[in-house]
Amino acid sequence: MNKEIAKVLLEKKAVKLNAKDPFTFVSGIRSPIYCDNRQMIAYPEEREKIVNAFIHESQNHDFEIVAGTSTAGIPWASWISDKLNKPMSYIRGAKKGHGAGNQVEGAEINGKRVLIIEDLISTGGSSFRAVETVRKGGGSCVAVVAIFTYDFIKAGKVFSEGGCKLLTITNFSTLVNVAKNDGILTETELSLVLDWNKDPKNWGPKHGFPNVDKG
Numbered sequence: 652m653n654k655e656i657a658k659v660l661l662e663k664k665a666v667k668l669n670a671k672d673p674f675t676f677v678s679g680i681r682s683p684i685y686c687d688n689r690q691m692i693a694y695p696e697e698r699e700k701i702v703n704a705f706i707h708e709s710q711n712h713d714f715e716i717v718a719g720t721s722t723a724g725i726p727w728a729s730w731i732s733d734k735l736n737k738p739m740s741y742i743r744g745a746k747k748g749h750g751a752g753n754q755v756e757g758a759e760i761n762g763k764r765v766l767i768i769e770d771l772i773s774t775g776g777s778s779f780r781a782v783e784t785v786r787k788g789g790g791s792c793v794a795v796v797a798i799f800t801y802d803f804i805k806a807g808k809v810f811s812e813g814g815c816k817l818l819t820i821t822n823f824s825t826l827v828n829v830a831k832n833d834g835i836l837t838e839t840e841l842s843l844v845l846d847w848n849k850d851p852k853n854w855g856p857k858h859g860f861p862n863v864d865k866g
């Protein structure tokens with residue numbers, strides 16, 4: 652996994668820690684760590700490294716359309732499709748309730764091979780829903796590529812059972828190793844996040860922070 656990108660995320664403080672008031676993930680899981688890759692769009696030099704890493708990761712895949720997930724995947728899909736001179740789409744979480752009523756905007760995906768661009772994978776739920784949307788629209792998804800994954804077992808399962816390749820530039824263990832070697836996180840912080848990552852679903856309830864029920 653890519654150490655340079657992990658370092659960039661840490662140096663630009665996209666990675667945040669808060670054990671006293673843990674973050675709530677979209678899945679409802681509570682966490683003392685949050686990786687806010689959205690912040691990286693603010694840094695032209697570093698974001699270019701991330702765009703190049705996305706392109707490197709997907710270089711062996713044959714795709715016709717670059718599709719960003721709404722919302723955090725969209726800026727990356729824009730830069731990637733621009734660099735590769737390929738058509739771009741973006742995938743909404745739900746059909747738009749007015750206007751043209753689309754769920755996929757931009758390039759027509761019907762009958763096309765689509766590469767989905769996501770910023771981050773936790774449970775994999777959001778990005779796999781994007782895969783299903785592409786399939787429903789008549790496209791095939793050659794892979795989902797994301798900047799970062801927490802390597803949850805659940806995410807691996809969702810993708811392998813759903814028959815879609817999941818590619819990631821960097822991951823939790825690489826991030827933790829870089830943070831340790833470069834002295835970015837203290838021993839206490841490192842053991843906090845390692846403890847959480849062993850059993851993310853039960854970490855919150857065990858520490859007095861119930862998970863949020865997302866239905």
Ligand SMILES: O=P(O)(O)OC[C@H]1O[C@H](OP(=O)(O)OP(=O)(O)O)[C@H](O)[C@@H]1O
Binds near residue numbers: 724
């Ligand atoms: O793997 P999952 O458990 O689904 O979690 C990861 C998703 O959560 C975040 O999106 P968020 O819902 O915060 O929306 P945003 O992209 O609009 O910021 C992130 O951008 C991923 O899409």
Ligand SMILES: O=C(O)c1cc(=O)[nH]c(=O)[nH]1
Binds near residue numbers: 677678684686688774
């Ligand atoms: O699961 C999430 O919602 C999530 C986790 C994280 O670290 N970063 C993010 O943007 N979303």
